[in-house]
Amino acid sequence: MDKVRRVISVIVANEAQVLARVSGLFAGRGYNIDSLTVAPIPGSNFSHMTIVTRGNRRVIEQIVKQLHKLIPTYKVIEHEEMVEKEMVLIKFSIESPIAEIQALCQAYNGSIVNAGPDMFIAMAADEAGRIAHFIEAVERYHPMEIVRSGVVAMER
Amino acid sequence: MKMSGAQMVCEAIIAEGVKTVFGYPGGAIMNVYDEIYKQNAFRHILTRHEQAAVHAADGYARATGEVGVAMVTSGPGFTNAVTGLATAYMDSIPLVVISGQVPLSLIGTDGFQEIDAVGISRPCTKHNYLVRSLEDLPRILKEAFYIARSGRPGPVLVDIPKDITGEMGEFHYPNKVDLPTYKPRYKGNDRQIKKAVEAIVNAKKPLLYIGGGAVLSDAYELIRELANVGQIPAVETLMARGVMGAENPLFIGMLGMHGSYAANMAMSETDLIISLGARFDDRVTGKLSEFARYADIIHIDIDPANIGKLVDVDYPIVGDVKTVVEKMLSMLREKVDPDRYQVWREILARYDELHPLLYNDCDDVIKPQWVIERIGELVGEEAIITSDVGQHQMWAAQFYPFDRPRQWINSGGLGTMGFGFPAALGAKMGHPEKTVINITGDGSILMNVQELVTAAENELPVINVILNNHFLGMVRQWQTFFYDKRYSETDLSYQPNWKMLAEACGGVGYDVTTKEEFDTALKSAIEGGKVTFINVAVDRFENVLPMVPAGGALYNMLLEHKDQCDG
Structure with a gap:
């Protein structure tokens, strides 16, 4: 069976241990995590986790069911029609061609967000695949540091 | 307050x-x-x-x-x-x-x-x-x-x-829980149940595959009725022993690695598996690609994650076994034609005649299977039987005439040696009126032997029947079959004095080498009202058969008991 990439949202009670329960489930059952993000849902007692994973059909089905089986899990959404965004922060030396990098940033929903005496930081927010392209594109400017946020997604 | x-x-x-x-x-x-x-x-x-x-x-x-x-x-x-x-x-x-x-x-x-x-x-x-x-x-x-x-x-x-x-x-103890994230489903989907019933009616070789969930949901009466109404043959997993009852003609046997020939062949040839609280464990299925190749599958399970985990399912039904079977029965009663499965039942009967569950009994040395059968004859459906893990566990599952669920208590999933004795103490606390017998081995019993003291102190007269082959028997069996008889660290010839060990803790011990001695010991133990060790010297090299080698297809079983009396 072919492996596919899946973005899964998990709505969980915002309580102690819940992240450990989810990440432990993936570790214990040998599932992949490409990225995992979590933050509270405003105005509720729940948190929203977005997990990007990979596996064949049976594995993905098990992931969804096993996530659902956790007692604090309220809802599991296997995304199909979604808006998916990831953010990346990239630090460059101040010597780098800032105008070129800024132009690239704009193509990927981004901008220069900070600058200091020795460096400046560029940001882009886009689909995970496009973020990968962006990182590729700026590689020739020898970035000093790259931080990706992981994916967040919302069903349309 | x-x-x-x-x-x-x-x-x-x-x-x-x-x-x-x-x-x-x-x-x-x-x-x-x-x-x-x-x-x-x-x-x-x-x-x-x-x-x-x-x-x-x-x-x-x-x-x-x-x-x-x-x-x-x-x-x-x-x-x-x-x-x-x-x-x-x-x-x-x-x-x-x-x-x-x-x-x-x-x-x-x-x-x-x-x-x-x-x-x-x-x-x-x-x-x-x-x-x-x-x-x-x-x-x-x-x-x-x-x-x-x-x-x-x-x-x-x-x-x-x-x-x-x-x-x-x-302190206010709540009357009910408020858990918005946890809502177990008991009632199966009616449309799915209806489809499943249609599938049963149209099948030629349906088979009830009964698992531990049937015991947990206390569904045994309804399951027996389901089998009876359609005259549908049934196999049980290790965890479900006793659900169908000892004398039920529709009971084909336990299936799996040490299942009976007929039960494993039934699973290999059925055209419709009706899974009742079973989970297609690897010890049941053998090689998955060869498992039940001709079968559609109805899978009834309260845990959705069990459905489709290992095998593709045609009729998934999430719900409690008892509730779903009750619904199925109400739909099936008028529709099903028991005669339709007559040929199927005859085929399975032939398989059972061809290779019945047997052992070669012997006068020189006690065969472990004989001990199990004998306990069954002497205390039968009255007793609660617990077991540890290994050969004795499989022989107990194969040869004891379990007649009701919750009569058989063993660690099936984790396979925990040392489980049987303390579990027997718990069972005895729950049912003080019943005889509780732990069938164990000379390996397993030592992994919680300190509970002799607990049993003696609390006057819990649990009887431990030690099938003593001076081996870590199941591992020894694998070494015989698959490791060229290199018995690495499985020879348990150095042993405690079992009788003295039991007595030292306030119990009673019997060393048994003949059938007569066993009968006497068991009867004395039941009457004696004290925690007991019955140390039975059994054939050292007896194997648990049939056996599906790990990872092999369910229908490829090692069958023959070649070893004769060698005592």
Whole structure:
């Protein structure tokens, strides 16, 4: 069976241990995590986790069911029609061609967000695949540091 | 009412109707033990090891269908309990285990007897809690019992820091739980059930595949009726032994690695599997790509994650076995034609004639299978049989005439040696009127042998029948078949004096080498009313057969008992 990439949202009670329960489930059952993000849902007692994973059909089905089986899990959404965004922060030396990098940033929903005496930081927010392209594109400017946020997604 | 956290624990136990708690005190749980001392609403059984306390609570739960409760202290008390939690988790047994923890202020400081109990137990509990404030304690205890017994049952750990059990607070035990994230489904989808019934009506070779879920849901009467109404043959997993009843002509046998020829062939040739609370475990299916190649599958399970986990399912039904079978029966009754499956039943009868479940009995040395059959003849459906893990377990499952569920108690999923004796103590506490026999081996029994003291002290006359082959028998069997007879570390020739060992702890021991001696010993043990070891010298090299080699196809079984009397 072919492996596919899946973005899964998990709505969980915002309580102690819940992240450990989810990440432990993936570790214990040998599932992949490409990225995992979590933050509270405003105005509720729940948190929203977005997990990007990979596996064949049976594995993905098990992931969804096993996530659902956790007692604090309220809802599991296997995304199909979604808006998916990831953010990346990239630090460059101040010597780098800032105008070129800024132009690239704009193509990927981004901008220069900070600058200091020795460096400046560029940001882009886009689909995970496009973020990968962006990182590729700026590689020739020898970035000093790259931080990706992981994916967040919302069903349309 | 104002009371301490420790009192709240006791009040919750009482409110849940628990009559027996198994446990072992220690520093972090002492506040609770102080309250146990002051009350007499429930009994506390002091085991001599925390693992045994959890197994005993487990045996109690399996025998009675109620939630078993165990209590341990922090650190090593808890880690000793982990095997018990994992055993219960794998077999979906409802337990609430309460562990002490170091005070809140010490958590995370590597304090004395501190260990991350919720971290360790996360993968082997249905759910667990670290209580962080006294205010949460009543709710958490209520939820723990509810979660343990509802849906697919399982063990729940409640880890309570010592300062919380010592603190005073207001106690209101909730009447019901409010868990918006946890809603187990009991009723199956009617449309799916209807489709499944159609499939049964149209099948030529349907087969009931009965698992441990049938026992947990107390569905045996309805399942027997389902089989009877359609005259549908049935196979049982290790965990379901007894559901169909010993004399039921529709019962084909236990299936799986040590299943009967007819049962494994039935599974290999059926055109419709009706799975009732079974989970297609690897010890049942053998090589998956060769498993039940001609069958459509109806899979009834309360846990959706079991459905489609290992095999593709044609008729998934999420629900409680009992509730779903009841619905199925109401639809099936008028539609099904039992004659339709006549040829199928005849085929299976032929398979059973071809290779019945047999052993070569012998006068020179006792065959282990004979011991099982003999116990069955002498105490039959009356007794509760527990077992440890290994050859004796398989022989018990194969040869004991189990006639009702909850009569057979064993660690099927985790395969925990040392389970049988403490589980027998728990079963005896749950059913004091019944004879409780632990069928064990000379390997397994030593892995909780300290419970002789518990049994003697509490006058729990559990009978341990040790099928003694001076080997770690099942591993030895694999070494014979697959490791060219290199018996690495499986020869247990150096043995304790079993009779003296039992006597030293306040029990009774018998050394048995002949059939007559066995009869006498068992009868004396039943009448004697004391915890007993019956040490039976059995054929050293007897193998459990049939056997499907691990990873092999279910229909390829090693069948013949070639070894003759060599005693």
